[in-house]
Amino acid sequence: MKNKINIAVACGGGIFTTTVVTEKLEEILRKNNIKYSISPHKITEVPNITGVDIIVVTGKTSEKNKAGAPVMLGLPLFTGVGAEEFTKQFLEKVREIMNNG
Amino acid sequence: MEFLIRIGNAINSVMGIFGTAVVVPTVVLIISLIMGVGFKRAFQGAIYMAVGLTMFNTLLGVLFGGIAPYVTGMAENVGIQLPYVDVGWQGASVIVYSNQLGYIYLVLGLGINLLLFALKWTDTFQPTDIWNYYQFVFWAIIVQFVTGSFALGVAAAVFCNLIVLLIADIIAPSLQEYYGYDGVALTSVPQSGAPFAMIVRWILIKLKVKERHFDLRDFTQRFGFWGEPLVIGLVVGLIITILGKLNAVAELSTWSGILTVTLTIAGVMVIYPNVSGLFVKGLIPLSQMMNQKIRSGKLKREQFHIAMDPAIYFGESGNLTAALILIPIVFFISLILPGNKILMLADIPAMPFMTAGLIIVFRGNLLNTILTGTVWFSLCNIFNSDICEAFTQAAVAAGVGDKLPEVANAISQGLGVASWTVGTNPALWLVYKAFSAPGYTKIITIAVAIAVYLLIYFSFRKNRKAWYMAAGASEEFLAEKYGMPVAGASKSTGASGTSVQA
Numbered sequence: 001m002k003n004k005i006n007i008a009v010a011c012g013g014g015i016f017t018t019t020v021v022t023e024k025l026e027e028i029l030r031k032n033n034i035k036y037s038i039s040p041h042k043i044t045e046v047p048n049i050t051g052v053d054i055i056v057v058t059g060k061t062s063e064k065n066k067a068g069a070p071v072m073l074g075l076p077l078f079t080g081v082g083a084e085e086f087t088k089q090f091l092e093k094v095r096e097i098m099n100n101g
Numbered sequence: 102m103e104f105l106i107r108i109g110n111a112i113n114s115v116m117g118i119f120g121t122a123v124v125v126p127t128v129v130l131i132i133s134l135i136m137g138v139g140f141k142r143a144f145q146g147a148i149y150m151a152v153g154l155t156m157f158n159t160l161l162g163v164l165f166g167g168i169a170p171y172v173t174g175m176a177e178n179v180g181i182q183l184p185y186v187d188v189g190w191q192g193a194s195v196i197v198y199s200n201q202l203g204y205i206y207l208v209l210g211l212g213i214n215l216l217l218f219a220l221k222w223t224d225t226f227q228p229t230d231i232w233n234y235y236q237f238v239f240w241a242i243i244v245q246f247v248t249g250s251f252a253l254g255v256a257a258a259v260f261c262n263l264i265v266l267l268i269a270d271i272i273a274p275s276l277q278e279y280y281g282y283d284g285v286a287l288t289s290v291p292q293s294g295a296p297f298a299m300i301v302r303w304i305l306i307k308l309k310v311k312e313r314h315f316d317l318r319d320f321t322q323r324f325g326f327w328g329e330p331l332v333i334g335l336v337v338g339l340i341i342t343i344l345g346k347l348n349a350v351a352e353l354s355t356w357s358g359i360l361t362v363t364l365t366i367a368g369v370m371v372i373y374p375n376v377s378g379l380f381v382k383g384l385i386p387l388s389q390m391m392n393q394k395i396r397s398g399k400l401k402r403e404q405f406h407i408a409m410d411p412a413i414y415f416g417e418s419g420n421l422t423a424a425l426i427l428i429p430i431v432f433f434i435s436l437i438l439p440g441n442k443i444l445m446l447a448d449i450p451a452m453p454f455m456t457a458g459l460i461i462v463f464r465g466n467l468l469n470t471i472l473t474g475t476v477w478f479s480l481c482n483i484f485n486s487d488i489c490e491a492f493t494q495a496a497v498a499a500g501v502g503d504k505l506p507e508v509a510n511a512i513s514q515g516l517g518v519a520s521w522t523v524g525t526n527p528a529l530w531l532v533y534k535a536f537s538a539p540g541y542t543k544i545i546t547i548a549v550a551i552a553v554y555l556l557i558y559f560s561f562r563k564n565r566k567a568w569y570m571a572a573g574a575s576e577e578f579l580a581e582k583y584g585m586p587v588a589g590a591s592k593s594t595g596a597s598g599t600s601v602q603a
Contacts, residue, residue: 012415012454016232016381020389042374043416044328060280061416075413080396081283 150383171345189447199499286406334367448521485524493517
């Protein structure tokens with residue numbers, strides 16, 4: 001069992017949407033007492049990211065990456081459309097990874 | 102108007118004492134508090150913004166200190182005259198928001214956007230994209246510096262805003278269909294390519310040109326590194342410095358300079374996004390607040406589009422591929438293009454933002470996007486070159502040019518600043534031309550501009566479906582999401598017509 005989840009957040013410029021989505025993810029993880037570390041990335045870096053458990057992107061992109069991590073589209077956290085559903089799926093994924101790791 | 106000028110002047114005198122790095126974040130803090138953002142979040146954002154502004158100016162000094170001699174050298178040695186160094190959208194945002202009109206329009210624009218949305222003049226809710234106001238206010242500031250009239254500047258800003266909203270309304274369904282995001286809109290500068298792409302597509306359809314498709318998806322996997330700021334900085338840095346010292350390229354000492362400055366340019370490119378990231382943080386709480394407001398139902402209506410930062414359109418593999426192929430093409434053309442005076446640099450990694458406006462119209466066709474992009478972005482460089490001098494004046498007025506010795510020195514040698522992305526907007530360039538025509542001629546040119554706008558506006562309102570489809574939306578998508586009946590089929594079976602499920 002893992003005690004901490006490593007998340008990469010990636011958007012086009014690595015700035016605007018990343019900042020917003022990171023804040024929202026932190027909120028979700030804190031509420032659920034899950035230890036985490038989140039690193040910001042640019043979406044062009046996604047294929048070469050290593051050593052993370054989940055990648056959350058703010059826009060559609062290629063899903064292949066060296067870390068072999070699942071890629072989730074975190075746009076709902078940014079727009080607010082479907083945010084609850086995303087949160088549920090995200091937490092399920094996080095728990096699954098932590099229990100298997 | 103008198104009132105605005107008086108407030109502006111009062112702020113300006115405070116600005117003279119404290120500098121833009123203090124005043125601009127304070128203005129943003131006040132707006133945020135008025136709009137109901139919590140103090141802690143608003144204050145935090147303002148501090149980040151102040152830090153970002155300060156560091157941005159420092160970075161610009163480093164860049165100009167290194168690059169200036171090579172830019173002049175390039176003109177002397179190989180006759181490539183590109184005196185206006187592209188300081189990126191980051192540079193444009195700092196310069197616009199540090200000008201009186203820039204921060205005043207944050208308040209004015211917010212009001213106008215809320216009003217236009219409430220009156221249903223537009224379907225697009227723009228306040229969520231408040232951060233990107235600077236991209237069209239940029240042109241209003243050019244008007245102000247060319248005509249010397251603040252009032253004309255304000256009028257131009259409002260008119261540019263109307264055009265931005267009209268284009269956003271027209272391309273929204275196409276954007277939503279291509280990306281598969283419900284209810285989004287694009288009000289930032291990448292939309293500027295869409296009208297041109299629509300004309301090209303219309304011609305291709307009229308000429309019955311067959312569509313050719315290339316599958317290049319592997320390309321992004323292999324060449325993604327080429328879009329990285331570090332690589333672009335190294336490559337462009339080497340080209341500029343070698344061309345700039347071509348006369349002394351055989352001497353060993355020349356190479357120490359070439360390598361140092363190339364590394365400086367690459368370094369600035371790498372750090373740049375982080376600094377502008379700090380700057381952006383000042384406006385994020387406000388943007389999020391507006392997002393919440395529109396979702397909570399106070400302003401909501403049955404059908405609308407919500408303006409989003411273009412970052413969400415960036416990484417889609419078709420878009421990224423087209424952009425990565427266009428980067429070297431557009432850059433090398435810009436070096437030899439007659440009429441171009443811009444040294445493309447800081448905005449080169451932003452190419453995937455700009456291609457989004459083209460690829461949606463061509464429904465993902467890479468060949469059309471790349472060919473059209475080559476012509477379009479090259480043409481835009483020529484229009485953009487026309488206003489670099491005025492933009493440099495705006496930079497000086499914002500305190501970027503006179504307080505930094507490196508930049509002041511470069512400007513005294515005839516160099517200046519440009520922003521490749523923000524200046525890539527010929528429609529708004531035409532607005533600038535109309536608003537700054539000599540003497541009373543401008544009454545006619547402004548009237549013509551408004552007439553053309555109204556003509557397109559009412560044609561669109563009367564015939565939405567045709568315009569939506571010209572922008573790349575499919576009939577099936579419009580039937581499903583917008584409840585627009587398919588031609589020839591029986592009346593719509595009552596698709597709900599809501600594009601946002603809040």
